[in-house]
Amino acid sequence: AQKVTQAQTEISVVEKEDVTLDCVYETRDTTYYLFWYKQPPSGELVFLIRRNSFDEQNEISGRYSWNFQKSTSSFNFTITASQVVDSAVYFCALSTGYSSASKIIFGSGTRLSIRP
Amino acid sequence: GAVVSQHPSRVICKSGTSVKIECRSLDFQATTMFWYRQFPKQSLMLMATSNEGSKATYEQGVEKDKFLINHASLTLSTLTVTSAHPEDSSFYICSARTSVNEQFFGPGTRLTVL
Numbered sequence: 001a002q003k004v005t006q007a008q009t010e011i012s013v014v015e016k017e018d019v020t021l022d023c024v025y026e027t028r029d030t031t032y033y034l035f036w037y038k039q040p041p042s043g044e045l046v047f048l049i050r051r052n053s054f055d056e057q058n059e060i061s062g063r064y065s066w067n068f069q070k071s072t073s074s075f076n077f078t079i080t081a082s083q084v085v086d087s088a089v090y091f092c093a094l095s096t097g098y099s100s101a102s103k104i105i106f107g108s109g110t111r112l113s114i115r116p
Numbered sequence: 117g118a119v120v121s122q123h124p125s126r127v128i129c130k131s132g133t134s135v136k137i138e139c140r141s142l143d144f145q146a147t148t149m150f151w152y153r154q155f156p157k158q159s160l161m162l163m164a165t166s167n168e169g170s171k172a173t174y175e176q177g178v179e180k181d182k183f184l185i186n187h188a189s190l191t192l193s194t195l196t197v198t199s200a201h202p203e204d205s206s207f208y209i210c211s212a213r214t215s216v217n218e219q220f221f222g223p224g225t226r227l228t229v230l
Contacts, residue, residue, distance in 0.1 A: 104162070
């Protein structure tokens with residue numbers, strides 16, 4: 001069975017602090033894709049990153065970085081120098097199989113609040 | 117990236133009525149679309165997979181007779197909530213798969229059943 005666990009339900013930090021959102025996944029498939037999405041209050045999902053199971057390289061995009069570790073089945077997301085605009089619900093998600101567009105299983109989400 | 121639209125963005129209806137939600141891929145053809153439901157402060161749960169020209173595949177626990185899905189063309193899938201009740205009030209999101217196996221999400225439809 002496939003499963004995504006985001007143990008942090010809510011996180012609140014002061015602006016400019018760094019914050020890490022945890023994601024642990026479960027799958028028996030050797031080929032899979034991991035995603036992070038941002039959902040602001042408007043509700044629309046904003047795609048942040050997709051990573052396939054064969055690529056364990058960490059990635060940095062501006063203030064965002066991702067740490068993929070197959071050994072611990074984790075795909076954590078760090079925001080450095082957080083800003084109020086980063087406030088949103090963040091979902092980690094998993095898709096198994098050869099296509100990244102097979103059905104996507106979402107974690108329960110982490111609600112991030114950045115205080116000015 | 118590719119654009120997926122949903123219509124309407126918000127709908128309020130009376131209990132017992134049916135509501136149709138459209139999901140369109142605007143600049144690409146989508147042989148497969150997915151429908152998700154999100155209750156307040158919860159995650160997105162896949163309801164069904166919609167394949168063009170064939171019957172939808174429903175996830176366990178989703179009533180296919182209540183949530184009718186029609187994927188009549190490569191750019192349009194519709195979800196009809198039949199005999200809607202207040203417990204069907206939710207945020208419905210569709211996604212569409214491109215020919216190169218990427219998946220894009222629509223902006224969502226907020227359904228409120230009075």
